[in-house]
Amino acid sequence: xxxxxxxxxxxxxxxxxxxxxxxxxYVVMGMxxxxxxxxxxxxxxxxxxxxxxxxxxxxxxxxxxxxxxxxITTLFGVCTxxxxxxxxxxxxLNYINEDIKLSTDNQIIIIWCITFxxxxxxxxxxxxxxxxxxxxxxxxxxxxxLMCTFxxxxxFILNLYCQSIGYYIQYIIQLxxxxxxxxxxxxxxxxxxxxxxEYEELEGDGPANWMDDWTIFYWGWWISWxxxxxxxxxxxxxxxxxxxxxxxxxxxxxxxxxxxLTVFGGAGIRMERRAAEAGLCCPNFKxxxxxxxxxxxxxxxxxxxxxxxSVTQTNSYLCGMTDKKExxxxxxxxxxxxxERMVGLQGKTETEKLSSLLNIIDSxxxxxxxxxxxxxKSVSRLSCMTSEEMWFALVSSYKDMGGLLxxxxxxxxxxxxxxxxxxxxxxxxxxxxxxxxxxPIPQRVFWALVEGATATALLVAGGxxxxxxxxxxxxxxxxxxxxxxxxxxxxxxxxxxxETGDMDPYGNDxxxxxxxxxxxxxxxxxxxxxxxIFLSPLTLLKVVKRHSLxxxxxxxxxxxxxxxxxxxxxxxxxxxxxxxLPVEGLYSLAWVFYLGYVTLVTIVRAQIRSIYKIHGNPIExxxxxxxxxxxxxxxxxxxxxxxxxxxxxxxxxASDGRVPMVSVAPSKRSNKx
Numbered sequence: 001x002x003x004x005x006x007x008x009x010x011x012x013x014x015x016x017x018x019x020x021x022x023x024x025x026y027v028v029m030g031m032x033x034x035x036x037x038x039x040x041x042x043x044x045x046x047x048x049x050x051x052x053x054x055x056x057x058x059x060x061x062x063x064x065x066x067x068x069x070x071x072i073t074t075l076f077g078v079c080t081x082x083x084x085x086x087x088x089x090x091x092x093l094n095y096i097n098e099d100i101k102l103s104t105d106n107q108i109i110i111i112w113c114i115t116f117x118x119x120x121x122x123x124x125x126x127x128x129x130x131x132x133x134x135x136x137x138x139x140x141x142x143x144x145x146l147m148c149t150f151x152x153x154x155x156f157i158l159n160l161y162c163q164s165i166g167y168y169i170q171y172i173i174q175l176x177x178x179x180x181x182x183x184x185x186x187x188x189x190x191x192x193x194x195x196x197x198e199y200e201e202l203e204g205d206g207p208a209n210w211m212d213d214w215t216i217f218y219w220g221w222w223i224s225w226x227x228x229x230x231x232x233x234x235x236x237x238x239x240x241x242x243x244x245x246x247x248x249x250x251x252x253x254x255x256x257x258x259x260x261l262t263v264f265g266g267a268g269i270r271m272e273r274r275a276a277e278a279g280l281c282c283p284n285f286k287x288x289x290x291x292x293x294x295x296x297x298x299x300x301x302x303x304x305x306x307x308x309x310s311v312t313q314t315n316s317y318l319c320g321m322t323d324k325k326e327x328x329x330x331x332x333x334x335x336x337x338x339x340e341r342m343v344g345l346q347g348k349t350e351t352e353k354l355s356s357l358l359n360i361i362d363s364x365x366x367x368x369x370x371x372x373x374x375x376x377k378s379v380s381r382l383s384c385m386t387s388e389e390m391w392f393a394l395v396s397s398y399k400d401m402g403g404l405l406x407x408x409x410x411x412x413x414x415x416x417x418x419x420x421x422x423x424x425x426x427x428x429x430x431x432x433x434x435x436x437x438x439x440p441i442p443q444r445v446f447w448a449l450v451e452g453a454t455a456t457a458l459l460v461a462g463g464x465x466x467x468x469x470x471x472x473x474x475x476x477x478x479x480x481x482x483x484x485x486x487x488x489x490x491x492x493x494x495x496x497x498x499e500t501g502d503m504d505p506y507g508n509d510x511x512x513x514x515x516x517x518x519x520x521x522x523x524x525x526x527x528x529x530x531x532x533i534f535l536s537p538l539t540l541l542k543v544v545k546r547h548s549l550x551x552x553x554x555x556x557x558x559x560x561x562x563x564x565x566x567x568x569x570x571x572x573x574x575x576x577x578x579x580x581l582p583v584e585g586l587y588s589l590a591w592v593f594y595l596g597y598v599t600l601v602t603i604v605r606a607q608i609r610s611i612y613k614i615h616g617n618p619i620e621x622x623x624x625x626x627x628x629x630x631x632x633x634x635x636x637x638x639x640x641x642x643x644x645x646x647x648x649x650x651x652x653x654a655s656d657g658r659v660p661m662v663s664v665a666p667s668k669r670s671n672k673x
Contacts, residue, residue, distance in 0.1 A: 007269050008167055011160070014265055015168040016175040017215065018257045020250065022222040025485060027250045029230025031242065032492045038238050039499075043435025046070040046227055049488045052495040057519040067431050069480060070227040074431075076477035077224030078424035079455040085417035086110045086455070091388035092410045095396075098366070108456050114414060115452030118421035122444045126235070126426060133419045140412045144395075144405060145263055151398045152267050161262040168258075180211040217471050220478030223485060228427045235430075235437070268382055268394055275381040280369060281333035282384035286320035287365040294362040304351045318357065337369060377402070421451055490620075508614050512638045514624055514631040525634065532630035536601075537562050539633040543604060546640045547611060554600055561597035565590050601625045601632065608636055 029049070037044040042051060047063030054062065086107045093100040100106060121129030149157055233249045240248065293300045318338065319330040330338070341360050345353045367374045370384045370393075380393040395405035425448040429439035432447070462469025497503040513519070517529035532539055537559035544555040568590035575583035605621045608614070625632050 003273075008164070010269070011164045011262070011265060012167050012171055012175065013214075014261050015164060015258055016172070017218045018261060019168060019254055020172070021176060022218065023250045023254050025222055025226040026229045026233060027246060028485065028489055028492060029226045030233040030237065030249055031245055032488050032495070033231055034234035034237050034240075034245065035492075035495060035499075037234065037435075044231060044234065044437070045431050045435045046231075046484075048435070049491055052491040052498070053487060054513055054515055054519070057513060057515060060519050062515060062519050066484065067434075069484065071428050071431050073224050073226075073477045073481045074228040074424055074428055075451060075454060076473045077221065077228060078420055078451055079458060080221060080224065080471070080474040080477075081420050082111065082114065082417055082451065082455040083458050085413060085420075086114070086459070088388045088391070089410065089413055089417075091386070092392050092406065092413065095389065095392040096406055096410070104459055107459055111452055111455050111459070114418055114421060115448060115455075117418045118425065118451075119445055119448040121418060121422035122425045122429075122448050123441055125438075130419065130422050130426065133415060133422070137412065137415045137419055140408060140415065141260075144408055144412060145260055147401065147405065148267060148395065148398065149263050151401060152263070153270065156270065157263055157266050160266040161259060164262055165258060183210070213471075217475060220475035223478035223481050224474055226481065226485060227431070228424050231427045231430065232423055264391075264394065268390065271380060271394060271397060272382050274379050278372065278379050280372070280379065280381040280384075281336070282331075282381060283334035283337050283369045284319050284328075284331045285334055285361055285365070285368075286318070286328075287362070289320055290318065290358050290362050290365070293358050300355065300358070304355060318361065333369060421448065425451060503615050508612050510614060510635050510639050512635045514628045514635060517631055517634060528634045528637070529630045532633040536629060536633045539637050540601060540604060543608070543633075543636045543640050547608070554604065558597050558600040558604075561593045561600065565593040565597060568593065595626075598622065598625045598629065601629060605632060605636060608639065612639065 032049045033044055033046075036042040036048045036051060040051075042048040045063075045067050046069075047058040047066045050058050050063070050066060057063070058066075089110050090100075090102055090107050093106075094102050121133055123129070233245075237245050237248070293303055318327075319334055320328045322328055338357065341357060342353065345356055348356065361368060364374070367377075370381045371377050372379055377393070377396045378399055380397060382390045382393060385393055391409065392406055395409055396402040398405060425444060426439075428447045428451075429444050430437060433439040433443065458469050458473055494503065498505040512525075516522075517525045537555070540558055541552070541555040544552065568586055571581070571583050572586045572590065575581040575586065599622070602618060602621045602625050605625065606616075606618050609616050609621070
């Protein structure tokens with residue numbers, strides 16, 4: 001594939017990770033919170049988002065659970081960013097001053113310095129510390145971006161910005177639905193030759209874990225920030241229309257993000273090509289092991305004593321050792337660099353050559369292969385560096401302005417993560433104070449310190465794999481909140497439908513919500529729920545008979561599907577312990593019957609909604625039955641019992657002349673799923 005096309009694909013994926021798919025989660029959460037808080041005078045907490053779905057039940061343990069989960073998600077999301085930022089700051093300090101080592105101890109110090117400043121900021125409140133720091137951060141970011149734009153090839157940057165937006169618009173649907181399906185196959189992806197096709201330089205279609213390391217990580221990170229950012233932008237958006245809110249929280253930041261990514265992404269790609277043209281490459285020297293030999297005379301002596309052969313004929317321990325304590329092979333780049341440095345070692349013994357090479361490579365490890373020389377950093381091979389080091393290498397390439405840009409970048413990184421920490425602390429304070437917009441100062445200090453302690457724990461627990469620990473924390477925090485976000489999306493649609501008059505907020509509802517067996521302390525509902533776990537077909541039969549819904553055929557079919565599902569699952573479980581039973585894979589047929597049962601119950605629920613004029617749709621019915629079928633059967637049983645809801649005629653009047661049951665007021669009784 002041409003290099004230009006690969007570069008454009010890289011820009012497309014970057015825009016995908018930082019485009020509408022990321023910002024939309026903030027918009028949904030922020031719009032829901034702002035609408036309910038400022039239009040309906042409800043507390044600005046995550047549980048309020050569920051009011052259009054479950055009504056006053058948000059004021060019980062279910063609402064508390066949602067708020068607690070939101071606090072934990074926000075905490076880990078902010079701590080992930082704080083930890084990643086700390087590693088970045090440590091790398092920047094090391095880049096400026098080699099005496100400041102890359103170490104967990106230094107990173108812990110940085111975390112608590114950031115936490116200290118963030119604590120002071122959160123104490124002063126959103127109108128003083130948080131606001132002023134955010135304005136300084138934005139201004140500093142603009143200075144850095146504009147300086148680099150003017151110092152670089154400005155026409156290339158502008159053309160790339162225009163071109164990349166066009167490609168993003170063209171491929172956004174494809175990228176949004178791409179799942180790396182074929183990369184996940186267990187068999188190898190190198191079968192082109194087996195299919196009679198030949199490709200030069202074909203090495204497979206890509207690693208199966210690429211999406212996990214990048215797209216899924218970003219997915220978890222964005223979602224874990226959604227309660228925090230959603231509440232924050234809702235808090236500062238009072239008086240805005242929905243159109244203004246979307247433009248301010250989605251369109252504007254997305255366009256700005258694309259500009260930032262184009263400037264530095266384009267500059268990085270151009271730098272990588274210049275470095276390749278200059279002959280810079282990535283040697284696989286094991287610098288840590290080499291430094292261990294150089295700084296420890298005993299280790300060096302032991303290595304030289306056991307070394308035999310020629311430096312140019314063996315791997316010479318320059319590129320590490322295998323588990324069997326044998327030297328690993330060096331790549332061509334490493335051997336070319338070794339040969340260059342062998343020129344001045346003629347006449348020495350092989351052990352002297354090895355000792356000299358180890359010392360030379362250790363002294364040059366900060367630039368060898370990556371820069372032209374220790375003093376010339378105008379061109380750098382970014383692909384040879386860690387992601388934290390790439391930024392400082394890039395801005396250092398701007399010659400005389402490189403030093404200023406490094407310092408400005410370091411200040412900007414610190415302040416950006418200070419603003420993330422203080423804003424996150426304030427949002428957690430508000431949620432834990434049940435929506436109080438001015439939580440007590442001791443509580444603000446407590447949560448700011450908890451964030452610092454959590455980030456410290458993640459770094460220490462991760463050790464050398466601290467970055468992976470932070471990534472994992474982000475994904476783990478985002479996973480459960482994905483479900484919350486799906487329900488919030490449904491709640492937002494329902495709330496806006498009621499506001500615009502497309503849905504009657506005073507219409508009939510089921511009376512019993514699918515969460516009532518858990519939300520209410522009513523033993524009768526508990527018993528009915530447990531009974532319907534095992535005997536739901538009997539309840540369905542009663543419901544069908546009360547309204548003659550499709551005769552008894554639908555109830556009998558549902559009972560048959562349910563019975564076969566249970567029996568096949570029991571046989572499958574028994575077969576796990578009795579290898580003589582040929583039942584492997586029988587679960588697949590069992591789930592087919594379960595889905596058949598779910599479909600039949602969904603049909604009955606949809607018919608009941610039609611009879612009683614209860615709002616909803618078949619999709620909601622299907623998923624409610626699939627995941628909460630006992631609750632749905634309890635719901636249908638209650639609504640169809642004598643004395644329950646009154647069936648309505650097409651004109652909305654009661655079929656028996658009685659006044660139909662309707663919600664008294666939105667604040668007293670809400671529509672239920």
